[in-house]
Amino acid sequence: MLYHYEAQVPMDIADMKAAVTGPKLPRGRNRELVLEALRRADRPLGAYDLLRQLSAEGLRSPLQVYRALDQLVADGAVHKIESLSTYALCADASCGAERHAVFVICTRCGSASETHDRALDRLLQRLARRQRFRTASTTVEISGLCEACADG
Numbered sequence: 121m122l123y124h125y126e127a128q129v130p131m132d133i134a135d136m137k138a139a140v141t142g143p144k145l146p147r148g149r150n151r152e153l154v155l156e157a158l159r160r161a162d163r164p165l166g167a168y169d170l171l172r173q174l175s176a177e178g179l180r181s182p183l184q185v186y187r188a189l190d191q192l193v194a195d196g197a198v199h200k201i202e203s204l205s206t207y208a209l210c211a212d213a214s215c216g217a218e219r220h221a222v223f224v225i226c227t228r229c230g231s232a233s234e235t236h237d238r239a240l241d242r243l244l245q246r247l248a249r250r251q252r253f254r255t256a257s258t259t260v261e262i263s264g265l266c267e268a269c270a271d272g
């Protein structure tokens with residue numbers, strides 16, 4: 121069981137984020153559509169997967185999808201997984217600039233799950249400070265095989 125955000129987070133994520141972050145809740149129809157598609161997916165989706173799924177809803181150009189995704193990433197509702205060029209719904213309402221999302225990504229089945237670690241947060245903050253760097257966001261990506269794929 122990987123990447124089942126519903127299982128990890130019983131509350132609706134958008135509601136929860138709204139409760140925590142208030143005005144950070146994304147507005148705009150395209151953003152809502154993209155958010156809804158990511159919520160339905162059982163793995164991170166690329167911009168073109170989203171475009172294919174949402175073309176019937178009126179999203180026709182990659183630019184519309186990228187613009188919606190950029191806004192959702194800026195809002196903290198969605199994370200970009202750089203190594204796969206895909207996007208995943210944030211699984212943790214307390215995720216923010218001070219917290220660092222860690223994704224474990226299965227290179228065989230494409231599942232990804234988000235996790236956090238306080239000690240790693242502190243370590244990454246210390247490393248950034250040492251470089252006199254003001255961090256906007258950090259995503260740590262660990263690639264490999266999930267338990268099911270490693271066993272199979």
Ligand SMILES: [Zn+2]
Nearest residue numbers: 210211215221
């Ligand atoms: Zn997150």
Ligand SMILES: [Zn+2]
Nearest residue numbers: 226229266269
């Ligand atoms: Zn796997």
